[in-house]
Amino acid sequence: MTHPSSATATASAAFRDSALDLLDVQVGAAGSDFQASAEDEEFWLGVRDAFTLDENVINFNNGGCSPSPRVVAESLKQQIDFANKGPSIFMWRELDPKIEDVRKRLAKLFGADAKEIAITRNASESLMTCLFSLPMSEADEILTTTHDYPRMINAIRQRERRDGVKMVQVEVPPAPQTHKEIVEAFERGITSKTKIILVSHVTFTTGDINPVREVCELGRRHGIPVVVDGAHAFAHFPFKQEDLTCDYFGTSLHKWLMAPVGTGMLYVRRPLIEDLWALMAPGPTQDADIRKFEEIGTHQAAVHNAIGEALTFHEMLGGERKAARLRYLKSRWTDQLREFNNVKFHTNLHEAHSCGICTVEIEGIKPGDLATWLEAKHQVVVAPIEYANFSGIRVSPQVYSTIGEVDRFADAMTHAASTGIS
Numbered sequence: 160m161t162h163p164s165s166a167t168a169t170a171s172a173a174f175r176d177s178a179l180d181l182l183d184v185q186v187g188a189a190g191s192d193f194q195a196s197a198e199d200e201e202f203w204l205g206v207r208d209a210f211t212l213d214e215n216v217i218n219f220n221n222g223g224c225s226p227s228p229r230v231v232a233e234s235l236k237q238q239i240d241f242a243n244k245g246p247s248i249f250m251w252r253e254l255d256p257k258i259e260d261v262r263k264r265l266a267k268l269f270g271a272d273a274k275e276i277a278i279t280r281n282a283s284e285s286l287m288t289c290l291f292s293l294p295m296s297e298a299d300e301i302l303t304t305t306h307d308y309p310r311m312i313n314a315i316r317q318r319e320r321r322d323g324v325k326m327v328q329v330e331v332p333p334a335p336q337t338h339k340e341i342v343e344a345f346e347r348g349i350t351s352k353t354k355i356i357l358v359s360h361v362t363f364t365t366g367d368i369n370p371v372r373e374v375c376e377l378g379r380r381h382g383i384p385v386v387v388d389g390a391h392a393f394a395h396f397p398f399k400q401e402d403l404t405c406d407y408f409g410t411s412l413h414k415w416l417m418a419p420v421g422t423g424m425l426y427v428r429r430p431l432i433e434d435l436w437a438l439m440a441p442g443p444t445q446d447a448d449i450r451k452f453e454e455i456g457t458h459q460a461a462v463h464n465a466i467g468e469a470l471t472f473h474e475m476l477g478g479e480r481k482a483a484r485l486r487y488l489k490s491r492w493t494d495q496l497r498e499f500n501n502v503k504f505h506t507n508l509h510e511a512h513s514c515g516i517c518t519v520e521i522e523g524i525k526p527g528d529l530a531t532w533l534e535a536k537h538q539v540v541v542a543p544i545e546y547a548n549f550s551g552i553r554v555s556p557q558v559y560s561t562i563g564e565v566d567r568f569a570d571a572m573t574h575a576a577s578t579g580i581s
Contacts, residue, residue, distance in 0.1 A: 223542055433447040
């Protein structure tokens with residue numbers, strides 16, 4: 160019989176994909192001029208080769224969920240098969256402890272202590288841990304905006320029903336011209352009863368980057384904890400915890416990090432861990448341990464371990480190079496639509512305000528109808544967005560997206576803007 164540790168070593172050795180070796184060579188040849196490499200289509204076609212994709216579909220809803228590089232998917236499958244040979248031995252004894260390596264690497268990318276990082280299943284779980292657990296009394300208020308994610312709004316509404324607290328939503332404009340507009344909106348919403356502020360780092364409706372640091376500073380001045388929804392920010396463009404100065408940060412890893420579906424991260428500043436209750440009950444010895452937020456019962460170790468391969472892919476590609484490419488793709492299609500008077504961008508296109516996501520409207524065409532037409536006629540998948548004060552389609556290419564796909568989308572939108580979709 161093969162000893163478990165030997166089996167683990169054999170299984171782990173097979174996880175590396177040849178695409179990583181090719182990427183290593185490509186990145187070395189590309190150098191450090193990120194803007195130049197952003198426009199180097201040969202380089203990015205090599206990156207695309209690291210994915211297994213359906214060539215009949217153009218996925219421009221990566222902000223919803225991104226496919227993983229093949230090395231991530233293969234690692235996940237191989238570790239599931241390995242664990243299945245004897246879960247109580249291979250999953251619990253061999254694979255599960257490897258979560259600590261992933262925790263350290265996520266902490267390094269975020270610029271935090273590993274003792275402040277919990278690995279969760281998604282941003283919703285991470286953020287609900289904070290929204291449900293921070294202490295509040297009846298009539299206390301949670302302050303957020305009209306553009307925050309519906310699951311977070313539902314979480315706050317449940318606290319309203321359960322605890323008698325109140326949600327206050329401030330109106331923020333799509334495509335704000337300055338970050339000051341966002342900070343002032345939050346400041347107007349603060350009252351003596353405000354006990355939590357929820358702010359999105361990147362607004363899911365439009366892709367606008369919010370001034371999280373300034374909102375966190377605002378919260379500190381008023382003694383109000385700030386919970387940061389980083390679902391669309393982490394691994395999308397470079398930043399560290401110290402850039403945000405946040406106390407609580409939740410994100411999904413299956414969007415821009417391209418980790419397996421059902422992976423997320425929660426950051427809690429170390430002194431605050433003990434007073435934050437977990438969603439599922441840990442033992443009292445874990446009160447001050449970040450791992451208490453991972454006490455969800457039996458789960459598949461392979462899922463969190465495969466995050467490591469996504470981190471390797473991200474690190475090899477480089478956060479700045481990735482962001483430069485995403486901004487280039489965005490500008491390539493938006494530049495082709497600027498001349499149309501009936502095309503409205505609901506995202507501030509300046510690089511300080513957005514990265515790879517943009518929401519656009521063709522006046523007179525409902526977003527749902529436009530999204531359906533794009534998919535049926537042009538095989539382009541986007542996300543329709545409809546709110547009281549604006550609507551459009553959210554467009555989010557990924558590093559595997561090609562210029563050809565972007566131009567095909569732009570041509571379709573040009574047709575729609577010129578002659579309609581009937």
